[in-house]
Amino acid sequence: MTSPNFAGRNARRFKAPSVIPGFGLTFGYTLLYLGLVVLLPLAALIWRSSGLGLSGLYDIATEPRVAAGLRTTFFISFCAALVDLFFGLIVAWVLTRYDFFGRRLLDAFVDLPFALPTAVAGISLAALYAPNGWFGEPLAAYGIKIAYTRWGILVALIFIGLPFVVRTVQPIVAELETELEEASATLGASRVQTVLRVLLPPLAPALLTGFALAFARSIGEYGSVIFIAGNIAYVSEIAPLLIVVKLEQYDIPGATGIATIMLAISFAALLAINLVQAFARKRFGHV
Amino acid sequence: MSESIAAGVPAARRRARVRPVTQDSPFARYALIATAIAFLSLFLLAPLAVVFYEAGTKGAAAFFEAFQDPDARAAIRLTLLIAAIAVPANLAFGLAAAWSIAKFSFPGKSLLITLIDLPFSVSPVVAGLVYVLLFGSQGLLGGWLTAHGVQIIFAVPGIVLATIFVTFPFVARELIPLMQEQGSVEEEAALTLGASGFKTFLTVTLPNIKWGLLYGVLLCNARAMGEFGAVSVVSGHIRGLTNTIPLQVEILYNEYNNVAAFALSVLLASLALVTLGIKTFLEWRHADALAARGRRH
Numbered sequence: 261m262t263s264p265n266f267a268g269r270n271a272r273r274f275k276a277p278s279v280i281p282g283f284g285l286t287f288g289y290t291l292l293y294l295g296l297v298v299l300l301p302l303a304a305l306i307w308r309s310s311g312l313g314l315s316g317l318y319d320i321a322t323e324p325r326v327a328a329g330l331r332t333t334f335f336i337s338f339c340a341a342l343v344d345l346f347f348g349l350i351v352a353w354v355l356t357r358y359d360f361f362g363r364r365l366l367d368a369f370v371d372l373p374f375a376l377p378t379a380v381a382g383i384s385l386a387a388l389y390a391p392n393g394w395f396g397e398p399l400a401a402y403g404i405k406i407a408y409t410r411w412g413i414l415v416a417l418i419f420i421g422l423p424f425v426v427r428t429v430q431p432i433v434a435e436l437e438t439e440l441e442e443a444s445a446t447l448g449a450s451r452v453q454t455v456l457r458v459l460l461p462p463l464a465p466a467l468l469t470g471f472a473l474a475f476a477r478s479i480g481e482y483g484s485v486i487f488i489a490g491n492i493a494y495v496s497e498i499a500p501l502l503i504v505v506k507l508e509q510y511d512i513p514g515a516t517g518i519a520t521i522m523l524a525i526s527f528a529a530l531l532a533i534n535l536v537q538a539f540a541r542k543r544f545g546h547v
Numbered sequence: 548m549s550e551s552i553a554a555g556v557p558a559a560r561r562r563a564r565v566r567p568v569t570q571d572s573p574f575a576r577y578a579l580i581a582t583a584i585a586f587l588s589l590f591l592l593a594p595l596a597v598v599f600y601e602a603g604t605k606g607a608a609a610f611f612e613a614f615q616d617p618d619a620r621a622a623i624r625l626t627l628l629i630a631a632i633a634v635p636a637n638l639a640f641g642l643a644a645a646w647s648i649a650k651f652s653f654p655g656k657s658l659l660i661t662l663i664d665l666p667f668s669v670s671p672v673v674a675g676l677v678y679v680l681l682f683g684s685q686g687l688l689g690g691w692l693t694a695h696g697v698q699i700i701f702a703v704p705g706i707v708l709a710t711i712f713v714t715f716p717f718v719a720r721e722l723i724p725l726m727q728e729q730g731s732v733e734e735e736a737a738l739t740l741g742a743s744g745f746k747t748f749l750t751v752t753l754p755n756i757k758w759g760l761l762y763g764v765l766l767c768n769a770r771a772m773g774e775f776g777a778v779s780v781v782s783g784h785i786r787g788l789t790n791t792i793p794l795q796v797e798i799l800y801n802e803y804n805n806v807a808a809f810a811l812s813v814l815l816a817s818l819a820l821v822t823l824g825i826k827t828f829l830e831w832r833h834a835d836a837l838a839a840r841g842r843r844h
Contacts, residue, residue, distance in 0.1 A: 275653040280734055281744035287647035290659070293640045297711055298665055301677035304687050308680050347586045354583040358576055366584065368827040372591050374766075375819035375826075377773025378671075379793040380812040383800045384594040387601055387809075394597060395589075419590050438569050445568030451575075454568075480670025483775035483793070487800065500672040504780060507676065512685055519673045526668045 302523075309520040312513055320517030325493055326502055330521065333499040336410060337478035340417030341425075344474045345467060348425025355426070356433040370426050373419055378483025385416050386488040408490030413498065416484045421474030428470035432463055465540030469533050476529035479522060598816045602809035613799075613810035621787040622795035622811070625703070629778075629791060630771040633710040637767055638760075641718025645756075646748075649726030650734065660723065666715040674712045675780025678705055701783030706791065709777040714767045721763035722756060724838035729755055758836035762829050769822040773815055 275283055309317065320326055355367050373381065389396045389407040396407055406412050436459060444454040482500040489496045497505075499522055506515035566572070571579070602610055613619060644663060648656060666674065680686050682699040692699060699705045733755070737747040753760075775793040782789040790798065792811055799808035829837060 275651050278651055278731075279738050280650045280731055281738075282748075283647055283651050286643040287651070287653075290640065290644040290647050293643070294659075294662060297708070298662070298715060301681050301712070302665070302669075304681040305673070305677045307687070347582070350579055351583045351587060354579050357571075358580055360580055362584075364827075366587055368823055369587065369591050369595075371823055371826065372595060372819065375769050375822045376595070377775060377793050377815045377819070379775040379796050380598060380773070380815050380819075381594060382775075383796065383808060383812060384597045384601070387805075388593055388597050394593065415590075419594065422590065441569040451568075451571060476668060480668075480673065482670065482672045482779075487797075500670050500776065503672050503676055507679065507780065510685075512680070512683075515676055516680065519670075519676050522670055522673060526670070530668050 308516045328494045329497045329499045329502040336413045341471050341475040343418050344421040344425045345471045352426045352429040381484040382487035410496050412488035417478040420481050424473035425470035429466045432466040462544050468536045472529050472533045476526050598812050602813045605806045609806045610810050613807035618787050622790045622792050626792045632707050633771045634768050644719045645722035645726045650731045671776025675709050675777040705781035709781045710771050713777045714770045717767035718763035725759040758833040
């Protein structure tokens with residue numbers, strides 16, 4: 261049974277009997293709204309890109325400027341997700357395991373990238389790292405340029421992806437059983453050994469999930485990146501920006517092609533997340 | 548989540564002569580705390596602080612002047628209008644979806660939940676693009692729309708649709724797990740005692756889900772007012788007509804009008820802070836009335 265699309269006449273057999281009313285209305289509305297707002301527009305994209313064919317998609321992806329954009333997006337998103345993985349684990353650990361002044365406030369601020377509009381994040385990061393900015397000026401003294409280079413993209417994507425890692429890992433750190441640590445210490449393991457061989461393995465699925473979520477989000481990110489990236493063709497253009505550029509040139513097939521490739525990658529990431537979680541449930545009994 | 552464990556570590560323990568085996572050495576602890584604080588300050592707090600700083604560089608008069616501009620006012624009005632349409636639309640959908648998914652059992656449920664989550668894994672720019680492909684002048688329905696004098700792309704309806712798309716899952720994904728956890732025993736009791744379906748919803752279900760509902764609406768609203776990528780693709784950037792606050796910020800910034808750009812950003816950043824504040828309050832005070840949190844977004 262793969263599709264819920266057969267309500268209607270068989271509704272009574274389709275759902276299990278229940279005294280609660282309103283199934284037809286709410287289920288019908290859910291399908292209608294989902295279909296009109298999400299599925300129909302996405303179908304338009306798939307229909308358009310099927311007109312291009314695989315060879316058409318390949319031609320678009322290997323166009324030098326597009327290929328450079330896709331490479332930039334994937335490579336820097338990967339690096340940003342790695343940085344988030346490392347610092348996200350430390351932040352999740354510190355916020356869960358230790359108590360210190362300002363912990364709750366800091367904990368609340370971790371969600372800032374979710375709440376702050378991306379355009380605002382974009383211009384404030386650009387202002388920070390610009391040659392005359394708070395961070396840009398001292399760095400410029402050492403000859404380091406962040407804003408309007410690929411490093412700027414990295415900074416923006418680190419900002420965007422951080423909460424995904426922290427919020428995925430935090431609940432699992434909270435659930436770690438002290439008994440395991442005690443047993444490990446009793447059996448003669450040093451603290452470092454305990455951390456590496458007892459505490460980290462159950463965190464691995466959550467870390468992987470957080471990494472994949474941050475990576476997937478970074479690939480699609482637009483608003484926070486374009487202000488700081490400088491958007492130099494072949495150097496610091498990201499794939500979503502190329503969609504906008506193609507649209508402005510009325511190159512609808514080009515825009516569709518890039519969008520299809522990005523969509524395929526995000527679905528692959530989503531699938532990977534689900535596989536990791538299914539594995540984690542089997543192996544560790546939690547997500 | 549985090550509170551329970553941290554609260555279980557009394558401060559007095561630090562004074563104990565023998566460190567418990569489950570605690571890290573003081574050196575490791577302080578090094579990790581310092582790293583976390585430094586990282587969060589550099590990457591989260593500094594970008595937030597610079598918004599307020601830049602908005603104030605030319606003094607209060609320049610700051611408030613930014614809001615006198617007719618285009619800025621039009622952008623604020625449009626943003627409020629968009630949120631006023633998109634948030635209730637997704638609220639109604641979220642309630643319907645959660646009711647049908649949580650209160651009934653039918654095949655294909657997990658597929659349906661996956662489809663509801665779909666907009667979160669689509670790039671905002673792609674979300675805008677799909678509506679251009681559907682309603683734009685070269686789009687599937689573009690010819691028919693032009694013939695009937697209906698404009699969706701580069702007009703307000705397109706902005707509303709793109710905003711609804713990107714904020715689509717917020718309410719539903721908060722309510723579905725919450726209502727699944729709560730089950731339907733209370734509703735069944737009310738119905739057995741003779742309450743109508745609608746009355747049951749109003750007097751039994753709604754009080755049980757109100758905090759979760761508020762939580763979902765809050766996040767939905769913050770995103771609806773702050774959305775940039777999707778809206779940027781469908782808006783056409785017509786000043787005073789199809790510019791929302793984030794788009795107006797972009798225009799002002801690109802014109803090197805920093806004070807005005809950051810003044811409008813202060814508005815959006817304040818919205819984000821209020822959202823975070825209420826969200827934190829709900830998680831602290833009403834944690835048991837929210838869906839259990841594993842993965843949040």
